[in-house]
Amino acid sequence: MSDGSRDFEGVFRSHLAKVKPYSSARSEFEGEARVFLDANENALGSPSGLGMPLNRYPDPTATELREVVSRRRGVEPRQVFVGHGSDEAIELLIRAACEPGRDRILITPPTYGMYEVSAEINAVDIVRCPLRPDYSLDAESVVKALDASVKIVFLCSPNNPTGNVLSTAEIEKVLAAAPGLVVIDEAYVDFSARPSWVERLKQFPRLVVLQTLSKAWGMAGLRIGFAFADSEVVRVLNMIKPPYNVGADAQSSALRAMRDDAWFRGSVSTLLEERSRVTSELSRIEATRKIYPSDANFVLVKFDDARRLYEYLRSRGIIVRDRSKVTLCEGCLRITIGAPQENTELLQGIREFERKENV
């Protein structure tokens, strides 16, 4: 697939070619009109009080948002799919490509849990090719595990829960060999100095890049994520998605928020400074055994007694993510970088745990 040719033969489930997608009122009529009596909406308005009309169905494909986002990322609007979070894109990609009970996805654990969950819900089997103990991608073992039934390879970079970016050269090997789609989940890309894989879409037509407004943009509550891909992939995702998957309030809030680039840059830079501070203070704490390098807004840290520390922090009202039972993350907690005061409280909590342990 590395020659840049746009061939999607065998990539999507064959029966989809015959599915006639739902044709919504909003997609059947385009243009100007004064009176809309085509969608059984309530023309009297709504009691929402949000300061925007919510009585009308939203734009099915979030046209304005796609324009803004495509400009930011240097692609065409038809290369952008807008999902109800990137989790929806994960689910739709599996449903588009994988025949239940026959096709498979490949994941590289430890990694984000939703690839597995979505596959299982859809009765799609999972090939697991673990990362190396240092969390680097072992492209050779991935390539060896590929066959025609592996319709999607999910790679996460920077990876959740380990925080590292995967090597460009190793990902290229996977892209060169994969028979179907290669999805690179870039939920944390804005915290990394590495360029986005969106720049490589032309070269790899079967590459899909996922991004989200849930992390660096601070809008997890909106539920908006993006899949950047060849326009043919985007067409199929739009065809199988629920007609109105992203609400009008979410589209409009996202557009308004994304005009404030200064907020975005400020928040990323604060979180990166805090990540350095938390990391360097943790390194001076005795209970810390290893801090894994992070390109994300969290750090994975190995502690002497992760479970007990987790419980202690919890008793003080501080919740981190216990990954200590996850293969290759034994003894580790995943700590999100919070607001400065929250991080200070976390560090105080860990120091106090240590003092208690040492008496």
Ligand SMILES: *Cc1c(COP(=O)(O)O)cnc(C)c1O
């Ligand atoms: C947080 C996260 C997401 C976010 O999903 P949304 O549905 O957009 O909130 C996606 N992928 C990874 C790896 C994540 O950690």
